[in-house]
Amino acid sequence: MKKKYEMRCVTEIMDPRALADILEYADVLQIGARNMQNFSLLNEVGGCGKPILLKRGFASTLEEFMLAAEYLAVRGSRSITLCERGIRASQPHVRNMIDIAAIPLLKVETDLPIIVDLSHSLGRTDIVCEVARGVMAAGADGIMVEVIKEPSKAASDAKQQLDFGEYSQLLNALKIRD
Amino acid sequence: MKKKYEMRCVTEIMDPRALADILEYADVLQIGARNMQNFSLLNEVGGCGKPILLKRGFASTLEEFMLAAEYLAVRGSRSITLCERGIRASQPHVRNMIDIAAIPLLKVETDLPIIVDLSHSLGRTDIVCEVARGVMAAGADGIMVEVIKEPSKAASDAKQQLDFGEYSQLLNALKIRD
Amino acid sequence: MKKKYEMRCVTEIMDPRALADILEYADVLQIGARNMQNFSLLNEVGGCGKPILLKRGFASTLEEFMLAAEYLAVRGSRSITLCERGIRASQPHVRNMIDIAAIPLLKVETDLPIIVDLSHSLGRTDIVCEVARGVMAAGADGIMVEVIKEPSKAASDAKQQLDFGEYSQLLNALKIRD
Amino acid sequence: MKKKYEMRCVTEIMDPRALADILEYADVLQIGARNMQNFSLLNEVGGCGKPILLKRGFASTLEEFMLAAEYLAVRGSRSITLCERGIRASQPHVRNMIDIAAIPLLKVETDLPIIVDLSHSLGRTDIVCEVARGVMAAGADGIMVEVIKEPSKAASDAKQQLDFGEYSQLLNALKIRD
Numbered sequence: 046m047k048k049k050y051e052m053r054c055v056t057e058i059m060d061p062r063a064l065a066d067i068l069e070y071a072d073v074l075q076i077g078a079r080n081m082q083n084f085s086l087l088n089e090v091g092g093c094g095k096p097i098l099l100k101r102g103f104a105s106t107l108e109e110f111m112l113a114a115e116y117l118a119v120r121g122s123r124s125i126t127l128c129e130r131g132i133r134a135s136q137p138h139v140r141n142m143i144d145i146a147a148i149p150l151l152k153v154e155t156d157l158p159i160i161v162d163l164s165h166s167l168g169r170t171d172i173v174c175e176v177a178r179g180v181m182a183a184g185a186d187g188i189m190v191e192v193i194k195e196p197s198k199a200a201s202d203a204k205q206q207l208d209f210g211e212y213s214q215l216l217n218a219l220k221i222r223d
Numbered sequence: 224m225k226k227k228y229e230m231r232c233v234t235e236i237m238d239p240r241a242l243a244d245i246l247e248y249a250d251v252l253q254i255g256a257r258n259m260q261n262f263s264l265l266n267e268v269g270g271c272g273k274p275i276l277l278k279r280g281f282a283s284t285l286e287e288f289m290l291a292a293e294y295l296a297v298r299g300s301r302s303i304t305l306c307e308r309g310i311r312a313s314q315p316h317v318r319n320m321i322d323i324a325a326i327p328l329l330k331v332e333t334d335l336p337i338i339v340d341l342s343h344s345l346g347r348t349d350i351v352c353e354v355a356r357g358v359m360a361a362g363a364d365g366i367m368v369e370v371i372k373e374p375s376k377a378a379s380d381a382k383q384q385l386d387f388g389e390y391s392q393l394l395n396a397l398k399i400r401d
Numbered sequence: 402m403k404k405k406y407e408m409r410c411v412t413e414i415m416d417p418r419a420l421a422d423i424l425e426y427a428d429v430l431q432i433g434a435r436n437m438q439n440f441s442l443l444n445e446v447g448g449c450g451k452p453i454l455l456k457r458g459f460a461s462t463l464e465e466f467m468l469a470a471e472y473l474a475v476r477g478s479r480s481i482t483l484c485e486r487g488i489r490a491s492q493p494h495v496r497n498m499i500d501i502a503a504i505p506l507l508k509v510e511t512d513l514p515i516i517v518d519l520s521h522s523l524g525r526t527d528i529v530c531e532v533a534r535g536v537m538a539a540g541a542d543g544i545m546v547e548v549i550k551e552p553s554k555a556a557s558d559a560k561q562q563l564d565f566g567e568y569s570q571l572l573n574a575l576k577i578r579d
Numbered sequence: 580m581k582k583k584y585e586m587r588c589v590t591e592i593m594d595p596r597a598l599a600d601i602l603e604y605a606d607v608l609q610i611g612a613r614n615m616q617n618f619s620l621l622n623e624v625g626g627c628g629k630p631i632l633l634k635r636g637f638a639s640t641l642e643e644f645m646l647a648a649e650y651l652a653v654r655g656s657r658s659i660t661l662c663e664r665g666i667r668a669s670q671p672h673v674r675n676m677i678d679i680a681a682i683p684l685l686k687v688e689t690d691l692p693i694i695v696d697l698s699h700s701l702g703r704t705d706i707v708c709e710v711a712r713g714v715m716a717a718g719a720d721g722i723m724v725e726v727i728k729e730p731s732k733a734a735s736d737a738k739q740q741l742d743f744g745e746y747s748q749l750l751n752a753l754k755i756r757d
């Protein structure tokens with residue numbers, strides 16, 4: 046059976062005043078790492094009725110992360126996905142260090158799905174397949190990667206973006222049928 | 224077929240002058256995280272002819288880790304195993320944060336086996352199974368855990384030690400036949 | 402000569418929509434550490450015409466800190482004060498680690514005054530005098546401390562708040578005449 | 580009155596077996612950051628009768644630092660100087676982040692002198708004067724800097740070494756008469 050794709054528009058919201066406009070076309074609203082504790086934004090987005098993707102702040106504790114999610118839930122949000130995207134650490138081989146222990150802990154402490162943003166955390170593409178297998182095996186519900194036709198022409202973050210061939214390898218590594 | 228166990232004595236060496244005594248009974252010599260850059264110790268142990276387990280320092284970069292391994296190799300060591308045991312980070316839910324990206328990177332950069340010490344890194348037992356699955360799926364060659372009959376009576380580090388039941392669950396989680 | 406006090410109301414703003422209300426009574430608008438990269442807020446506050454106190458994010462680099470200040474300046478702000486308030490680190494003796502090197506570096510790289518928030522960084526009162534002297538000697542233009550009549554009755558952060566006696570000692574330590 | 584200089588030879592010891600040789604010419608024995616928890620070395624050096632300079636490990640807590648000093652004291656050492664040399668952090672503007680709060684805390688918790696190694700911590704020379712003033716004002720008993728005739732020809736760490744002119748400025752900044 047052929048897998049049917051469903052395209053969904055995920056849009057990062059940074060200003061509570063932009064909500065009405067964004068709701069018109071976005072399927073999912075993303076709260077970025079820099080706004081995880083922007084409580085006026087959380088307040089507004091939590092009541093919007095659309096699925097929310099909440100990224101962990103880059104030095105936030107799990108407790109702070111879960112409190113931010115609770116902030117959304119209290120406002121009425123019924124579909125929150127947590128996104129681990131790495132902790133800023135003194136390790137030059139990655140941009141941010143993925144907190145693999147956070148995956149099972151968040152599964153125990155909340156009933157929310159958790160995905161891992163491999164592009165912003167690793168900041169490189171050569172180990173995406175191995176780390177993707179690792180976080181999925183540790184219980185993640187999904188991963189997030191940036192894919193672009195020609196990474197070298199990307200407007201930003203070129204080093205972390207997969208081209209179509211690398212994306213295909215990743216699907217293979219995860220045994221996802223194309 | 225029943226799996227046969229082979230007991231091996233791994234002994235941490237901290238003083239180069241203790242080498243002769245330790246060689247008599249140890250099968251594997253461990254260099255602990257606090258001694259990863261104790262070059263006089265590396266110098267001595269590197270030439271001893273026995274397998275060596277080299278633990279990563281708790282704030283060391285991968286480059287420093289690989290240089291320490293090279294130090295051993297230059298002295299003649301033919302069997303070096305690298306052990307990732309977590310980076311000290313500002314995250315209270317674990318004792319040290321496992322660097323999952325280090326696993327595939329060390330596999331590419333060296334031809335040495337790499338294992339992950341789940342007990343000293345996590346400092347807790349409730350998520351050992353999930354993280355063990357994760358690091359194995361990311362390419363680790365093995366894991367290291369502390370198991371004891373009655374963790375509550377352990378002389379130290381009681382919170383991180385598995386009892387026999389938890390150990391059995393871990394073997395199941397990794398689908399290792401007992 | 403008796404020093405005359407001037408009371409000024411510093412108010413933290415977290416929601417761009419609250420600006421009009423806050424402008425009525427606040428002398429200085431504070432952007433908190435959690436909002437240092439809340440660009441829609443910076444955008445709004447930068448054009449308000451009042452002095453701004455910009456706190457450094459708790460894992461932000463100096464470059465990110467200066468870019469946030471530039472964001473305010475581009476919007477027209479003519480009075481921006483930078484506030485170092487410590488970096489989240491794996492050191493249990495303080496809540497956040499003050500980055501003393503940031504003081505002279507920010508003085509060279511910008512022409513903005515820089516103050517240090519000793520209460521939120523240290524999270525304790527017993528070493529406030531010594532650290533206050535240190536950051537002033539390193540070139541800080543001022544310090545910020547929390548003072549309250551009865552710290553034990555504080556609604557939050559009781560451990561970091563000075564009582565009047567400790568505040569008096571601090572003024573002495575800095576040789577500020579009361 | 581002219582200040583008389585006293586040259587003292589500080590030698591880093593890394594191998595307990597080198598002690599006898601080093602004792603012949605060294606006035607002070609230094610335990611480096613990488614060896615702060617090398618207990619067989621501490622054990623040997625603690626009983627040697629010469630002054631010891633103990634550097635803090637680059638991710639060590641104050642408690643670990645003080646325990647290492649106690650290790651030396653228990654072995655009989657009567658002259659131990661503590662040296663803060665910065666914590667490895669995710670901040671690219673310095674090599675290591677000086678922990679200014681450690682200075683008054685160590686003064687309270689121990690009766691040992693504490694100095695700050697400005698060269699290895701900052702990894703740059705342009706802010707040495709300001710930070711030196713800061714750490715002295717916070718209660719440090721001294722500082723340590725690397726000075727060399729021609730830093731550009733240094734065998735290592737050229738970026739952190741002062742030339743004679745910069746050293747002279749530093750003495751001025753600290754109001755030390757030459």
